[in-house]
Amino acid sequence: MTMDSNRSLSFEVVSLDSERRGPYNLERRESEDCTDASLPFKHPQHGNASYSLLSNAEQLRQSGTTKIESQQSQEHPESTTSDTISTHSTIKNYNHRESRKFLLWTGFNRFCVTLFLCLFIGLTLRAYEGLNKPHTRALSKSDVRIFNAIILGLSLALGLNLASSLKHYGLLLRWSILTRRYVSLQAFDLILGCENLTNVFKLMVISFPGVHKIPSIRFPPWRQKTRWRGAKFTWLICLAWLLLNVGAQTLVATLSIFWPTDTLDAMPLTGNVSISNIMAWQADSFPLQLSSANLYGLSGSLYPVFAKGNPNEISSQKDDISIVRGDGYYEYSFLDKDLNNVASSRTVQARAACIQFSFGEDEGKRINGMVEASLDGGKTWSVYNVIRAVGGQIAWTGILSHSCGPRCTSLLVYQRADHKNVEKNAMFLCNSTISEVRHIKNAFGNLREEDKPHVDSTDDFARIAAGAIAWTGDFDSGNRDNQTRTYPTEVPFSPNHTVSPMDVEDIISRFSIGAIAAFDDHGPRYIVSNPPIGPVRDQQLRVDWVRIIIILSWICLVQFAALLAMLAFANKSIIRDESFFSVAMLLSPVVSRITREEGINLSGEEILAHPNLVGKRIRYDYVKVRTATKKLKKVDILFQETDDDGDNYKRRKMWADGEYI
Structure with a gap:
C-alpha cells in the first residue's frame, strides 16, 4: 500500500481464486494523519483497512473482477468518476421511443375511461328523459331514486377518474421537472409530492417572486427562507395546475344543475x-x-x-x-x-x-x-x-x-x-x-x-x-x-x-x-297511510342538452390537454415507479449525509434543517461511468457544489438512450 502526493490510495488486490486476479482502483479523500477512522472500508469491529480489502477480495472472487474508472464532477456530469459499482441485475435500457409508447398507453387508457363515463351519463339522461321524444317519461318515486343513484355513481366515478388521471399525469411529469435544474431540498420534496395539491400550493407560494420579503407569508413552517432560485414562472405553472384540477371537479359538480326534475300535471303516483x-x-x-x-x-x-x-x-x-x-x-x-x-x-x-x-x-x-x-x-x-x-x-x-x-x-x-x-x-x-x-x-x-x-x-x-x-x-x-x-x-x-x-x-x-x-x-x-302509489305528483326530467354537452366536452378537453402536456414534457428522463422503496433508494445520497442513528426519527422538516443539508441544492440526473467492457450511465441525485455553478441554469433537453444503472 502506497500513498502518493495526491492522497490517493492504490491497491493491487489478488482474488482468493488463483485463476482470477485483477487491479482494484479506488479514490478517496484522506485526513492528514490517515487514521483508521478515515478509511472508507473500515470494519465496525476490527477497525482496520486490511479486513475490508480481504472482504472485498472475497466479493470479487464471487462476482468477478470489475474495473471501473470514473470521475465525477458537478460542473460536468458527463465526465466519469472512479467508484466501485456492482452492475448485477441493475442495468436497465432506456429508450425514449419505448417510454413515449408507455406514456401514450397509460395516459390514453385513462382518457378513454373519461370518455366512456361522459357517454354513459348522456345515455342515462336520455333514457330517463324519454327515448322517443323529450319530456314524455313520468318518473315515479322509485324511478327517481334509481336515477339519482345511477347519476350519483357515474358523477363520482367521473370525478374520481378525472382526479386520478390528473394526479397520474403529474407524477409522470415530476421527473422531467426535477431533472431540469438544481432546486432546494424543500422544492425537490414538494415536487416529489406533487400528487398532493397542498404541496403544489406550497410550491406556488415559495416560488412567488419576492414572497420571502413579505412578513405575513413567512410564518408557515414550510416558508422559503431565502430567495427563490428556480424558474421564474414556477408559481404560474403551479397556479395553472391548481386551477386545472379544481376546475375539472367544478365542471363535474355543475352537471347536476342542468337536469332538473319538474312536477307533472299528470296522475300523481306516491304519498298518503x-x-x-x-x-x-x-x-x-x-x-x-x-x-x-x-x-x-x-x-x-x-x-x-x-x-x-x-x-x-x-x-x-x-x-x-x-x-x-x-x-x-x-x-x-x-x-x-x-x-x-x-x-x-x-x-x-x-x-x-x-x-x-x-x-x-x-x-x-x-x-x-x-x-x-x-x-x-x-x-x-x-x-x-x-x-x-x-x-x-x-x-x-x-x-x-x-x-x-x-x-x-x-x-x-x-x-x-x-x-x-x-x-x-x-x-x-x-x-x-x-x-x-x-x-x-x-x-x-x-x-x-x-x-x-x-x-x-x-x-x-x-x-x-x-x-x-x-x-x-x-x-x-x-x-x-x-x-x-x-x-x-x-x-x-x-x-x-x-x-x-x-x-x-x-x-x-x-x-x-x-x-x-x-x-x-x-x-x-x-x-x-303511505302506499307505494298514491296522490303525490310524479316527476319529469328536463335536460338542458346544450349546457350538458358543453360541460362534458370541457371535461374531456381538460383531461386531453393534460394528456398532451404529459406526452410533450414527461418523456425527458427515466420515469420511476411510485414505490416508496424506489424513491428511498434514489434519495439515499441525500439522507446518507445524516447518520442513521441521528436521523432515523427525524421529521421531513428536521431533515431539511439539518446542518449537513441546510442550503443544499440538488437535481435528478445521471453521470457517465466506464467499465472494462462498456460505458454506462448512473442515475443519481447530484449536489450543486457552489452557488456559481454554471449548471444551475443548464438544462438537459432529454436523457440519452442507453444503459443505465
Missing part, C-alpha cells in the same frame, strides 16, 4: 292517499245502505260517459270523474284525493245479463199483482209478483233472496204497456255483477289487514251496488226478500219506448257504476 270508504255504503242499518246506494246512483246518472279506447276525449274532460263505456260493461277509475282530484290505477266494472220472459194468452198483464211468464219459451210457466206497475214505466225489483254470485244481484224488470209509446208488456230476469276492484301490482302493497276492505271493497258493498237501481230501503208488508222502485218516464231509467234485453242491461250497469262513482266522489273517505 284519501280514498272512498267502499267497505260499506253506510255505517248504520242495512235498509239505509240500500237507500243510500240508490241515491248515489241517481246522482251518478248525471256524470259524463266516454267511449272506451278514446284517450283524447277522456283527457279533454274538465271533470276528473271518469266513467268509460266498453263492450257490454261500464268502467270507473276511482278518484284518489289530495289537493287535486286525480284518477288512480284502481278500476271497477259493472256488467248485466238479461233474459226476456215469454207471455201466454194474457200477454203479460198484471193480475192481482201477479204476472204469469215463462223463461224457456213456454215449456214451463211460473207466476211472478210485481208489486208496482204504472203504464209506460219500468218496475225494477231487486231480489235479495236469490244469489247469483258473491258480487251479483238478481233483478226482475217489468215494463207495463201504456198502448201509446210502449205498445206491449215486457219482463226480464237480469243478473247484475260488480267486478273485483283492480289496481296495478303493489299499488297498495304495504296495506294493513284492516285497510284492505276499504281499498278493495267487500262483497256486500258490491251486491248492493249491483242492485242499486231497485233499492228503496223500505220492505213492503214485511217482505225482506225484495225491493221495487219505479221511475218517471222523463228519466233515462224509464225510457218511453219498448225496451230490449240489451237496453235493460245497459240501464242496470250504467246506474250501478254511477252509484259507485258518486259514492267515490262525495261519499265517506278513508285515509291509507
Whole structure:
C-alpha cells in the first residue's frame, strides 16, 4: 500500500481464486494523519483497512473482477468518476421511443375511461328523459331514486377518474421537472409530492417572486427562507395546475344543475292517499245502505260517459270523474284525493245479463199483482209478483233472496204497456255483477289487514251496488226478500219506448257504476297511510342538452390537454415507479449525509434543517461511468457544489438512450 502526493490510495488486490486476479482502483479523500477512522472500508469491529480489502477480495472472487474508472464532477456530469459499482441485475435500457409508447398507453387508457363515463351519463339522461321524444317519461318515486343513484355513481366515478388521471399525469411529469435544474431540498420534496395539491400550493407560494420579503407569508413552517432560485414562472405553472384540477371537479359538480326534475300535471303516483270508504255504503242499518246506494246512483246518472279506447276525449274532460263505456260493461277509475282530484290505477266494472220472459194468452198483464211468464219459451210457466206497475214505466225489483254470485244481484224488470209509446208488456230476469276492484301490482302493497276492505271493497258493498237501481230501503208488508222502485218516464231509467234485453242491461250497469262513482266522489273517505302509489305528483326530467354537452366536452378537453402536456414534457428522463422503496433508494445520497442513528426519527422538516443539508441544492440526473467492457450511465441525485455553478441554469433537453444503472 502506497500513498502518493495526491492522497490517493492504490491497491493491487489478488482474488482468493488463483485463476482470477485483477487491479482494484479506488479514490478517496484522506485526513492528514490517515487514521483508521478515515478509511472508507473500515470494519465496525476490527477497525482496520486490511479486513475490508480481504472482504472485498472475497466479493470479487464471487462476482468477478470489475474495473471501473470514473470521475465525477458537478460542473460536468458527463465526465466519469472512479467508484466501485456492482452492475448485477441493475442495468436497465432506456429508450425514449419505448417510454413515449408507455406514456401514450397509460395516459390514453385513462382518457378513454373519461370518455366512456361522459357517454354513459348522456345515455342515462336520455333514457330517463324519454327515448322517443323529450319530456314524455313520468318518473315515479322509485324511478327517481334509481336515477339519482345511477347519476350519483357515474358523477363520482367521473370525478374520481378525472382526479386520478390528473394526479397520474403529474407524477409522470415530476421527473422531467426535477431533472431540469438544481432546486432546494424543500422544492425537490414538494415536487416529489406533487400528487398532493397542498404541496403544489406550497410550491406556488415559495416560488412567488419576492414572497420571502413579505412578513405575513413567512410564518408557515414550510416558508422559503431565502430567495427563490428556480424558474421564474414556477408559481404560474403551479397556479395553472391548481386551477386545472379544481376546475375539472367544478365542471363535474355543475352537471347536476342542468337536469332538473319538474312536477307533472299528470296522475300523481306516491304519498298518503284519501280514498272512498267502499267497505260499506253506510255505517248504520242495512235498509239505509240500500237507500243510500240508490241515491248515489241517481246522482251518478248525471256524470259524463266516454267511449272506451278514446284517450283524447277522456283527457279533454274538465271533470276528473271518469266513467268509460266498453263492450257490454261500464268502467270507473276511482278518484284518489289530495289537493287535486286525480284518477288512480284502481278500476271497477259493472256488467248485466238479461233474459226476456215469454207471455201466454194474457200477454203479460198484471193480475192481482201477479204476472204469469215463462223463461224457456213456454215449456214451463211460473207466476211472478210485481208489486208496482204504472203504464209506460219500468218496475225494477231487486231480489235479495236469490244469489247469483258473491258480487251479483238478481233483478226482475217489468215494463207495463201504456198502448201509446210502449205498445206491449215486457219482463226480464237480469243478473247484475260488480267486478273485483283492480289496481296495478303493489299499488297498495304495504296495506294493513284492516285497510284492505276499504281499498278493495267487500262483497256486500258490491251486491248492493249491483242492485242499486231497485233499492228503496223500505220492505213492503214485511217482505225482506225484495225491493221495487219505479221511475218517471222523463228519466233515462224509464225510457218511453219498448225496451230490449240489451237496453235493460245497459240501464242496470250504467246506474250501478254511477252509484259507485258518486259514492267515490262525495261519499265517506278513508285515509291509507303511505302506499307505494298514491296522490303525490310524479316527476319529469328536463335536460338542458346544450349546457350538458358543453360541460362534458370541457371535461374531456381538460383531461386531453393534460394528456398532451404529459406526452410533450414527461418523456425527458427515466420515469420511476411510485414505490416508496424506489424513491428511498434514489434519495439515499441525500439522507446518507445524516447518520442513521441521528436521523432515523427525524421529521421531513428536521431533515431539511439539518446542518449537513441546510442550503443544499440538488437535481435528478445521471453521470457517465466506464467499465472494462462498456460505458454506462448512473442515475443519481447530484449536489450543486457552489452557488456559481454554471449548471444551475443548464438544462438537459432529454436523457440519452442507453444503459443505465
